[in-house]
Amino acid sequence: MAPDALSATFAALADPTRRAILARLATGEASVKELAGPFQITAPAVTKHLKVLEHAGLISRSRHAQWRPCKLEAKPLREVADWISQYREFWEGKLDRLADYLTTLQAAQAAAGKGQKDDHH
Template sequence: MEQVGYINPSANLDAVFSALADPTRRAILARLSTGEAAVQELAEPFSISQPAISKHLKVLERAGLVERDIDRQRRPARLCAQPMADAVAWLEEFRNFWSGSFDQLDILLEDLKTAEETPNE
């Protein structure tokens, strides 16, 4: 069933927002923004196990936010920012909406202020 007026800019958008909803995954992405890292390196600042970090990485991989390679015994993870850019583009549409709403509110408040300053006859 197609919804009227519904445009999905990325079929993966739900997975991206779901992945970004967790603070641990956001921290992992922040760490990966400085360069690739293995699970052990990613687990260091957290009080959770390496298998738990691996589960978070799998969620990030499914969302397309992380890629992993095999480098001998290591499987370094690397940030993929394009899905986040798609999410930002989607959110940007709402910025335009809110900006227009705030502009209308400014006009209304200015009209109310002018009406208060005008003496009643």
């Protein structure tokens, strides 16, 4: 995914209304009117959100006679997940090494504490 496309996707996902629209579209196609229903916003406001989502490639719109359904496009979300996965793997590796170090440190402290108790008896 190109950095500009990635930025557009993250910008689109930054808004909770747009995320809710995507969640709704995950259940199937919907019109602007259907998407506006659950929100306290006007159809033109939903249309603005849809334009941002469409620009990011997260949705597509088609035309069937008078009905213009919006459809979720999964590719940008997969690309974001792949990008995030790289960093998750990096940090999980770091955290695993930290956990190993702490376990070693705790074992050494426990052994040192046992040695001190044995010296006092």
